[in-house]
Amino acid sequence: MDIHRQVKYEEELDKTFLEEIKVLSGAEDLDRCIQCGTCSSSCPMSIYMDSPPRKIIAQVKNGFKEEALRSFTIWLCSSCYTCQVRCPAKIEITEVMYALKRKAIEEKVYPQKFPIPVLDKEMTNLIKNYGRNSELWLILRLYLKSRNPIGLLKMAPLGLKLMKTGRMSLKREAIKERKQLKDLLKFLKEAT
Amino acid sequence: MRDYVYYPGCSLKGNSKHYEESILPVFKELGFPLEELEDWNCCGATAYFSIDDLMATAICGRNLSLAEKRQRNIMAPCAGCYLTLKKANKVLRENSEKARKINQALEKAGCPYHGGIEVKHPLEVLIEDIGLDLIKDKVRYKLKGLKVACYYGCQLVRPFTDFDDPDYPTSLDQLMETIGAQPVPYSAKTRCCGGSLTGTIEEVGKRLNFILLKEAKRRGADVIVTLCPLCQFNLEIFQDKMAKDYGEDVTMPILYFSQLMGLAFGLAKEDLGFNRSIIDLKPLWPKLTNGGIV
Ligand code: SF4
Numbered sequence: 134m135d136i137h138r139q140v141k142y143e144e145e146l147d148k149t150f151l152e153e154i155k156v157l158s159g160a161e162d163l164d165r166c167i168q169c170g171t172c173s174s175s176c177p178m179s180i181y182m183d184s185p186p187r188k189i190i191a192q193v194k195n196g197f198k199e200e201a202l203r204s205f206t207i208w209l210c211s212s213c214y215t216c217q218v219r220c221p222a223k224i225e226i227t228e229v230m231y232a233l234k235r236k237a238i239e240e241k242v243y244p245q246k247f248p249i250p251v252l253d254k255e256m257t258n259l260i261k262n263y264g265r266n267s268e269l270w271l272i273l274r275l276y277l278k279s280r281n282p283i284g285l286l287k288m289a290p291l292g293l294k295l296m297k298t299g300r301m302s303l304k305r306e307a308i309k310e311r312k313q314l315k316d317l318l319k320f321l322k323e324a325t
Numbered sequence: 326m327r328d329y330v331y332y333p334g335c336s337l338k339g340n341s342k343h344y345e346e347s348i349l350p351v352f353k354e355l356g357f358p359l360e361e362l363e364d365w366n367c368c369g370a371t372a373y374f375s376i377d378d379l380m381a382t383a384i385c386g387r388n389l390s391l392a393e394k395r396q397r398n399i400m401a402p403c404a405g406c407y408l409t410l411k412k413a414n415k416v417l418r419e420n421s422e423k424a425r426k427i428n429q430a431l432e433k434a435g436c437p438y439h440g441g442i443e444v445k446h447p448l449e450v451l452i453e454d455i456g457l458d459l460i461k462d463k464v465r466y467k468l469k470g471l472k473v474a475c476y477y478g479c480q481l482v483r484p485f486t487d488f489d490d491p492d493y494p495t496s497l498d499q500l501m502e503t504i505g506a507q508p509v510p511y512s513a514k515t516r517c518c519g520g521s522l523t524g525t526i527e528e529v530g531k532r533l534n535f536i537l538l539k540e541a542k543r544r545g546a547d548v549i550v551t552l553c554p555l556c557q558f559n560l561e562i563f564q565d566k567m568a569k570d571y572g573e574d575v576t577m578p579i580l581y582f583s584q585l586m587g588l589a590f591g592l593a594k595e596d597l598g599f600n601r602s603i604i605d606l607k608p609l610w611p612k613l614t615n616g617g618i619v
């Protein structure tokens with residue numbers, strides 16, 4: 134049996150994490166959280182989360198960087214904004230979740246084959262290159278990248294129904310001014 | 326500036342063609358024919374914001390610029406697009422370093438944005454600009470006896486809208502009453518459908534939508550009325566599995582408000598995209614055509 138220390142010593146906490154997430158998310162009132170739990174009890178995804186939103190906010194506030202960034206919670210957040218509109222301290226919790234996702238990707242601590250970040254990445258790539266999303270292409274790339282051929286097979290009956298009702302297109306969608314979009318992203322990158 | 330340009334977004338050109346097929350004729354019938362925004366790009370949805378906030382806002386800025394050039398406000402029927410474009414519009418109008426950077430890049434790329442337009446959802450346009458009175462005048466067949474659960478989802482009412490309540494909105498209920506349908510009290514009306522999670526983690530998507538369907542059944546609804554392509558899709562696709570997995574049959578058609586409006590206006594049902602329903606509509610038709618002539 135492996136015995137691990139279950140608490141952290143203060144010097145192990147990341148003192149800069151709170152400020153960093155405040156800037157990344159724009160949630161300047163983050164440290165005004167009173168730990169009331171309204172967010173967790175409002176969150177429709179909390180039944181699946183390893184740490185409900187209240188705990189994530191506490192982790193960010195107190196420098197538990199690893200715990201917050203490695204949590205599944207941030208990927209399960211569907212950005213429904215329920216917590217955010219109900220928070221008595223007016224903390225932009227949804228924006229904090231977004232900021233944590235971006236930070237986890239930047240630090241490469243996100244679950245690499247977990248389908249949610251894979252979907253986000255693949256969709257972003259489609260948009261960067263073509264300006265539009267093509268549903269079928271996105272789904273195919275999602276299952277390819279998350280190495281889940283069985284999942285794809287399971288989707289077949291749904292695919293058939295969508296075919297039958299004319300709701301699945303094989304066409305790759307694209308905008309005309311792809312160059313303008315690429316320029317825009319390039320100029321922005323240069324400026325940051 | 327009350328003129329709108331129509332921003333379909335990827336869904337209305339993809340799996341939600343029936344939303345486009347019904348919303349265009351309905352607005353035409355009301356005397357506001359919609360024109361599509363030329364060369365619009367994807368709004369980026371929640372995906373892009375999870376990867377890169379600046380870039381995500383910038384690509385929305387391009388859409389805002391295209392509409393501004395034509396001096397039109399944007400009307401976005403997808404609640405996801407609506408929220409995303411609205412959020413970008415807010416950010417780009419702020420006096421911040423972030424806004425300056427993005428606005429400069431937009432300008433350099435030949436699509437400058439000056440903060441001059443608004444983003445609206447068709448429901449908002451119908452209630453606030455067109456008005457329920459005009460809609461009432463257009464009704465030829467009241468959908469009498471049709472019990473509807475009005476489902477708003479999250480992205481339309483939170484957090485940037487002020488035209489309705491974020492927890493218990495009523496605008497769609499009013500609209501449905503105007504066309505003669507009977508909204509049932511539906512406490513789950515703004516509970517999230519899971520968004521893109523249905524495509525990634527099936528158990529989560531299935532369970533969340535089961536909760537929504539079960540509540541609508543319990544309230545005696547014949548149909549759930551939606552205003553977002555993702556909600557519509559998510560509510561439909563797992564219904565066949567739910568009976569087996571959760572031991573309760575919650576089968577129910579999921580329609581767009583625009584499809585029901587089209588019917589009430591007397592438009593041909595063949596032209597309103599009903600053939601695209603995954604759920605069998607046969608049991609529902611007698612109720613849909615029950616209404617008398619006004
Ligand atoms: S609702 Fe707001 S104040 Fe309450 S625990 Fe959540 S973040 Fe903190």
Ligand code: SF4
Nearest residue numbers: 176210211213214216
């Ligand atoms: S925005 Fe995310 S964390 Fe907040 S209630 Fe919705 S799913 Fe939960």
